[in-house]
Amino acid sequence: MTDMRKVLIFDTTLRDGEQSPGCSMNLAEKLEVARALQALKVDVIEAGFAIASPGDFEAVRAVAEMITDCTVCSLARSMEKDIVRAAEAVKPARRPRIHVFCATSEIHRLHKLKRAKEEIVKMSVDAVKLARTFVGDVEFSPEDASRTERDFLAEVVSAVIEAGATTVNIPDTVGYAMPAEFGDLIRYLVANVPNISRAIISVHCHNDLGLAVANSLAAIRAGAGQVECTVNGIGERAGNASLEEIVMGINTRRDFLNVSCGVSTQRIYPTSRLVSSVTGLAVQRNKAVVGENAFAHEAGIHQHGMMANRETYEIMKPEDIGIPSSKLVLGKHSGRHALKQRIEALGHTLDDGQIDRAFDKFKVLADKKKEVFDEDIEAIIGEEIEQVAQVWTLQAVQTVAGSTATPTATVTLSREGQSTTDAAIGDGPVDAAYEAISRITGVKLTLRDYSLRAITSGKDAQGEVTIEVEHEGRRFRARGVSTDIVEASARAYLAAVNRAAAGTW
């Protein structure tokens, strides 16, 4: 193999992904995802936007303290207070990076920043220079680059490299670019920015027209050396370029793209499962690479071809992505070691104490159900991670409902060992249970979305309730699981109340 150019994978699941509605994660969840990203061998982890809130700051700092193998980065606007805060947050990292941005397109200059071109250049240069006083690794993004006048974009890029930026990231912030056009923009910068060889060109594409991955690959072809992406493509609006699609695009079409990347592809599927379970955002069935149907061959003629030779219809192997060859089912005779192995295969890294508690819950469940599936195990782990923020716990919920009865719920919660019981009526048993929980806790949430699904098949399947709630202007999701759907609903609501009470949404 000739020496292929290496493309760096910059993961922003914890920043751009986490910022999107309904994807918020608490500190324990962010750390779990960061550990999984390190095992996946991404090059850079953008851990958050340190100035955004004390919680964001703490998360970036905790990731910076824990991660040893990846660069850890915080986002910052081109403002002194942002940069100082970002520097403080990434300080413990082995390889810290500060990522500063400033909008450059005419529409942003006129309407958002209300500044002339020269002022934008000055702000950007000053920001990069200040960031360089804290770290040697500084990334600069001209926000809305794809809608910025090309000559002005080249001017800004050249100026920030002169000021010390080591990576220049070209974002298609609004997902407006077309692949050939975006590749052309990168080629233009390579040709027209005299000092471009002193920095790595990065791209950050949004998926508003479904082209984020296509645009990123076009940019790689044109010379980009870093791509920003998220696991499962989560992110603002229609999301970001999906990490798994970019990585498998690079790996599968090495012959055409002539580049490589360092990602450990066998960790793709477990990481996808992990991000889906901690955010509560399901992966669509027909999603490329990690969707449930991505490797399913239903049509008879395809099945016939597959049996003759897998390559007739398969351009990637499921095992290369870490998809288990068969669904392993655990039962009540499975030991702690088998459970631990399964937990690791699902992308989680729990400490011994957490595994002990998960094993206790597993045994209780295995007694109720004959077969315990991956989804059941994920539900147990989910509760274990969320427990960090547990203020109230559910002791009992009892409901009366039916076509002629007034739906009534009686709920008992405990807090620091003290039990409180209250009852309420509602439009249905779930509504009544939510009303009773609100009365006891004094926390009133606005329910925006409610969904119930059976997480495995069979009559003894567990019901998983995912809700999206609004509290003090912020939306977040929470989940509850039980073989009883009213109890699962109450658990989901209580998890949301606990998050609101602890301020960790």
Ligand SMILES: [Zn+2]
């Ligand atoms: Zn973005």
